[in-house]
Amino acid sequence: MGLRDRITEAARLRAWEGEIGVSFRYTAGAAGERFFQTLRAKGTFAVTRCPECGSTYLPPRLYCPKDFQDLEGHWDEVAPRGEIHTFTLLHADLDGRPLSRPRLIGFVQIEGTEGGLLAPLAGEPAKVRIGQRVSAVLRPKRQRRGVIEDILHFR
Amino acid sequence: MARRRRPADAAPPEATQTTRTIPGVSHPLRGTPLREADLTRGAVSLERWEPALSYRWDSGVAIGRFLEGLREGKILGVHCRRCARTVTPPRAFCEICFVPMDEWVELADTGTVNTFSICFITWDMRPLRVPQVPAVIEIDGTSPRVGFLHTLGGLRGRTVERIRREVRLGLPVRAVWKPAGQRTGAITDILHFAPLGRRR
Amino acid sequence: MLPKGPRPRRRVAVVGAGLSLFARRALETGKELSYYAASAALESAGLRRRDVQAVVMASAPDAFDGVHMKGEYLSDGAGGWRKPYLRAYVGGGSGVFSIISGWTLVASGLFDVVLVVAEEKMSPTQPHPQAAFISIFDHTIERPLGPNLLWIFSLEQSRYMHTYGIANEDIARVSVKNKHNALGHPAAQLGAELTVEEVLASEVVAWPVHRLMVSPISDGAAAIVLAAEEVATRISDRPVWVEGIGWALDTSYWGNRDLAYPRYVEDAARMAYAMAGITEPRKEIHVVEPYDPFAYKELHHLEGLLLADRGKAPEDLANGRFDRDGPLPSCPSGGLMGVGNPIAAAGLMKLCELYWQLRGEAGARQVPNSPRRGLAQAWGDLMQIGTVAILGVR
Numbered sequence: 001m002g003l004r005d006r007i008t009e010a011a012r013l014r015a016w017e018g019e020i021g022v023s024f025r026y027t028a029g030a031a032g033e034r035f036f037q038t039l040r041a042k043g044t045f046a047v048t049r050c051p052e053c054g055s056t057y058l059p060p061r062l063y064c065p066k067d068f069q070d071l072e073g074h075w076d077e078v079a080p081r082g083e084i085h086t087f088t089l090l091h092a093d094l095d096g097r098p099l100s101r102p103r104l105i106g107f108v109q110i111e112g113t114e115g116g117l118l119a120p121l122a123g124e125p126a127k128v129r130i131g132q133r134v135s136a137v138l139r140p141k142r143q144r145r146g147v148i149e150d151i152l153h154f155r
Numbered sequence: 156m157a158r159r160r161r162p163a164d165a166a167p168p169e170a171t172q173t174t175r176t177i178p179g180v181s182h183p184l185r186g187t188p189l190r191e192a193d194l195t196r197g198a199v200s201l202e203r204w205e206p207a208l209s210y211r212w213d214s215g216v217a218i219g220r221f222l223e224g225l226r227e228g229k230i231l232g233v234h235c236r237r238c239a240r241t242v243t244p245p246r247a248f249c250e251i252c253f254v255p256m257d258e259w260v261e262l263a264d265t266g267t268v269n270t271f272s273i274c275f276i277t278w279d280m281r282p283l284r285v286p287q288v289p290a291v292i293e294i295d296g297t298s299p300r301v302g303f304l305h306t307l308g309g310l311r312g313r314t315v316e317r318i319r320r321e322v323r324l325g326l327p328v329r330a331v332w333k334p335a336g337q338r339t340g341a342i343t344d345i346l347h348f349a350p351l352g353r354r355r
Numbered sequence: 356m357l358p359k360g361p362r363p364r365r366r367v368a369v370v371g372a373g374l375s376l377f378a379r380r381a382l383e384t385g386k387e388l389s390y391y392a393a394s395a396a397l398e399s400a401g402l403r404r405r406d407v408q409a410v411v412m413a414s415a416p417d418a419f420d421g422v423h424m425k426g427e428y429l430s431d432g433a434g435g436w437r438k439p440y441l442r443a444y445v446g447g448g449s450g451v452f453s454i455i456s457g458w459t460l461v462a463s464g465l466f467d468v469v470l471v472v473a474e475e476k477m478s479p480t481q482p483h484p485q486a487a488f489i490s491i492f493d494h495t496i497e498r499p500l501g502p503n504l505l506w507i508f509s510l511e512q513s514r515y516m517h518t519y520g521i522a523n524e525d526i527a528r529v530s531v532k533n534k535h536n537a538l539g540h541p542a543a544q545l546g547a548e549l550t551v552e553e554v555l556a557s558e559v560v561a562w563p564v565h566r567l568m569v570s571p572i573s574d575g576a577a578a579i580v581l582a583a584e585e586v587a588t589r590i591s592d593r594p595v596w597v598e599g600i601g602w603a604l605d606t607s608y609w610g611n612r613d614l615a616y617p618r619y620v621e622d623a624a625r626m627a628y629a630m631a632g633i634t635e636p637r638k639e640i641h642v643v644e645p646y647d648p649f650a651y652k653e654l655h656h657l658e659g660l661l662l663a664d665r666g667k668a669p670e671d672l673a674n675g676r677f678d679r680d681g682p683l684p685s686c687p688s689g690g691l692m693g694v695g696n697p698i699a700a701a702g703l704m705k706l707c708e709l710y711w712q713l714r715g716e717a718g719a720r721q722v723p724n725s726p727r728r729g730l731a732q733a734w735g736d737l738m739q740i741g742t743v744a745i746l747g748v749r
Contacts, residue, residue: 014219014340015211016495021279022486023205024421024479025194029384030187036200062383063390065431068404070394146200175541177374177707178716179399184541185391186376186575187383199382204421212494222495242611244496250606270517270614272509274561278502280483289506291514291610302610304497304506315562324517342496 031062034075036146043138044077047113058115080136080151082110089125108134108154120153217247220259226340228332232297234258240298264330265351266294269302273318285313292328292348308347327351357636357661360629367461368587368594369454369746370580371400372707377544377575377695380478385420386432388576389474392700393434396470396578401590407580408466410435413443413453413473415698415735418487420476433472433578446735447648448602449473450577450702451742455600457581458744467583474576475697484572491737505569507738509561511614512651516563518615519666521654523563527554528672529650530567533686536679537693539719542704544695545571554650568650570690575697577704595710598728599633599745601626609737615666620659620732623741627730628661631745636661640745641726642712643683644705646733647690656732657685659741684722687712702733706744713748 028036031048038046048071049056050064057064058078063071087106092098104125109116121128122137134154144150175183193199214222217233221244224231232243237252241260249256271290275283288310291302309331312318328348338344373395375381375388383391389412397404412433417425426442429435443449443456450473457471477484488504515521528551537546549567557567587594603622605612612618624636633639645656654668662683663671671677677685688694688708691701709729711717728747734740 014214014222016214016341016499017209017211018494018498019210020208020490022208022418022421022489023203023481025481026202026204026421026479027189027194027380027382027384028200028202029387030382031387032384033200033382061431062387063394063432065434065436066404068390068394068397068434145197147202175376177372177395177399177541178711178714179371179401180373180395181398184374184376184395186378186381186388188376188378189380189382191380194380206421210494214495218495242608246608250608269610270510270514272506272513272561272563273559274503274505274509275558276503276505276560278489278504279486287501289500289502289510291510291614300611300613304492304500304502304610306500315559319562324514341499343499 029062031060035060038077039138039150040144040146042077043080043141045080045110047076047078049074049076056113058110058113058117078110078112080110080138081134082108082116084121084128084130084132084134085109085116086130087121087128104128106154117151119151122153122155215247217245221245222340225342225344226338228335228338230262230264230294230330232260232262232294234260240301241296242301243294243297244303260296262297263295266292266328266348268307268322268324268326268328269293270324271307271322273315286318288318288322290348305342305345306347307349309349321350357625357628357634359632359634360626362630362632363462365462365464366584367458367581367597368584368591369597369706369710370582370587370591370594371396371402372710373397373399373578374542374704374707375576377542377573377697377700379544379572379574381476381574383574385414385422385425385429385474385476388476388574389429389432389472392474392576392578393432393470393472396580397434400580402468402580404434407434407438407468407470409439409441409460409469411441411443411453411457411460411469411471413449413471413699413703415444415446415449415475416487418490419480419484421479429474433474434470445740445742447646447698448702448733448735448740448742449699450704451706451731451733451744452602453699453703454579454581454597454706454744455602455742458597458600461581461583467586469581470578471581471703472576472578473699473703475700476574477572477697478574505561505564507609508649509564511655511738512563512649514614515651515655521666521669523555524551525669525673526563526568526651526654527551527565529647529653530554530692532672532678533647533653533690533692535693536687536720537689540689540694542575542695543689543693544573546689546693564649570648570692570696573695573697573701575695575700577700577707579703579706579710593714593748595713595746595748597744598747599627599629599631599743601630601743603741605739607737607739609739612738617655617659617734617741619739620656620734620741620743621661623743624660624732627743627745631747633745637683640683640728640730642687642709642722642729643685644688644690644708644729644731645685646702647686647692648696650692652734653686653690656734660730660732660743679720679722687717687720687722702731702742705731705733706746709746713746
């Protein structure tokens with residue numbers, strides 16, 4: 001049987017099913033670790049700032065990607081607030097199944113930085129606007145674990 | 156079963172290490188080694204992801220027919236008209252001559268052991284009490300050095316010493332098949348290969 | 356005597372080298388590890404990121420880090436922000452394929468300065484990084500047998516030993532040599548003083564492979580800077596020239612190969628020797644860094660590199676030929692066995708080692724008699740890929 005033949009009998013179609021059973025455990029990195037510990041302990045956003053170009057990075061970077069400066073000694077903190085840069089309303093989950101309730105998520109540009117965070121947004125979908133000023137609502141300090149989910153949403 | 160403490164888990168030999176510098180670089184080499192305990196006791200921020208990686212792979216034209224053959228209790232191969240190789244498991248084209256390989260042959264279910272190993276660890280590094288014995292089997296009637304992966308079974312021994320007395324490179328073996336009613340068209344329709352002369 | 360080959364007209368040199376620490380699990384992300392190595396390489400070359408015109412990143416499967424398109428993810432840590440960027444990926448061969456890729460970018464005349472970075476972060480994979488290798492086996496006719504990565508190595512080692520009558524003591528000697536050599540390496544994860552008996556007393560993971568014959572899982576990064584001749588002679592006090600490169604791929608039907616001999620390494624080596632004008636490798640190569648993910652592989656590869664007769668590398672090792680102060684020092688760095696095996700970074704670590712050895716800067720690891728030519732080799736995927744690079748000083 002050659003390469004160009006078509007198989008028309010369903011019984012001759014064959015597929016093999018299998019799984020690849022790995023999972024992952026990610027550390028936050030040297031810079032990320034400090035970001036999360038600061039978020040947990042103080043409820044603020046730790047950032048790094050490049051002494052050469054002045055860029056302020058959130059999430060904080062260990063190095064400036066533009067100048068390749070080491071930012072280890074150049075930390076600062078900003079308040080966890082900013083403005084909505086873009087948003088969307090999700091109606092389906094990762095597997096394409098309909099959500100019981102639509103979810104608002106957005107990219108929030110954080111004030112005083114060049115960056116921002118992808119995060120859930122609270123509020124009525126019809127009232128959300130690009131440019132809207134929002135603040136992070138964090139879990140109570142005792143419940144924070146030093147992970148991104150310590151931020152409940154922006155409001 | 157408790158895992159024995161391995162040298163890799165022991166404290167790094169700091170005392171014997173040279174200074175961690177390289178030529179032309181002002182600071183020592185950088186990196187923050189963590190211990191497993193740092194992660195399990197929550198000393199650092201961790202995020203987990205458990206993807207559901209499941210697949211349904213099309214077997215392909217050649218392997219599809221090979222699997223049908225296995226279900227029927229046969230080992231099929233293909234022959235290249237140009238270089239005259241006979242190979243199994245079969246492939247739709249000869250990768251050397253780059254022409255279709257469409258002369259199918261039924262092969263014996265006997266062969267020889269090209270190489271074998273005795274493995275005491277699973278794919279995710281857990282210990283096995285009864286080892287697996289993987290091997291590369293060269294089926295009788297195929298061209299020289301055409302082997303494929305399977306396992307050996309029907310062995311009496313369970314230790315390296317005992318198994319090495321029963322298995323050697325070049326050992327003649329025969330496929331041990333699942334009963335016809337249990338075969339589904341899978342490589343595991345052959346349970347394993349056993350030394351010739353053994354029933355199991 | 357090997358035939359000579361075509362000599363490209365534009366010469367390329369290594370002008371800087373850097374590493375991160377190698378560790379079983381590092382706090383740092385892959386980007387940060389890349390930054391450590393890349394910034395160190397730039398500093399050693401006396402260059403800034405703005406001087407770099409293109410970046411090559413070598414990193415083996417995304418499956419380890421659990422990130423998508425790992426090459427692109429790592430790019431800003433490798434100095435690649437808004438620069439032409441290329442990911443080199445040939446499994447374990449990547450670390451040496453990285454300099455091959457970088458070389459082509461400079462030798463072609465496209466760029467004068469290229470930063471080459473290799474990174475691996477294996478620790479995120481659970482339950483064990485080895486599990487990520489399961490997909491190396493054919494999904495239909497191999498994976499249902501319940502294989503693991505060790506099988507590939509143990510089956511190959513078994514065939515190699517049988518074919519030439521090699522004893523496991525001969526193989527264990529590689530672990531002893533390399534872990535000893537690694538005691539002098541600044542990035543090393545597993546330098547140690549071991550005996551052959553201790554290696555053979557370690558548990559059998561997959562006979563004939565013992566645990567102390569297996570290189571460790573690692574996180575780490577390495578980097579070098581390549582420059583075209585006009586630039587290299589201006590900025591470097593002693594450029595290390597890329598004299599030959601070679602690479603070759605064999606069939607993925609691994610049971611169809613002669614497991615006792617890595618012919619794809621020979622194919623790659625011949626290409627590199629031809630380009631370098633080397634006709635008698637055993638005389639003209641003064642120091643060698645063959646790929647040693649398992650102890651027996653160093654011997655297997657030395658034979659494939661035509662630096663030892665088939666089946667005779669173990670005997671040469673026992674006679675001291677490959678010791679650091681022997682006639683052909685092999686893995687003076689300590690290799691993957693001793694320094695660590697962050698897959699792609701390990702191969703480039705070997706090139707960093709040659710760079711320092713040829714410049715007389717290897718410190719405690721320095722091989723005597725001012726070596727002038729070195730060869731690094733890596734190997735990857737389903738035992739198919741050979742990658743070779745030859746460096747030399749005038």
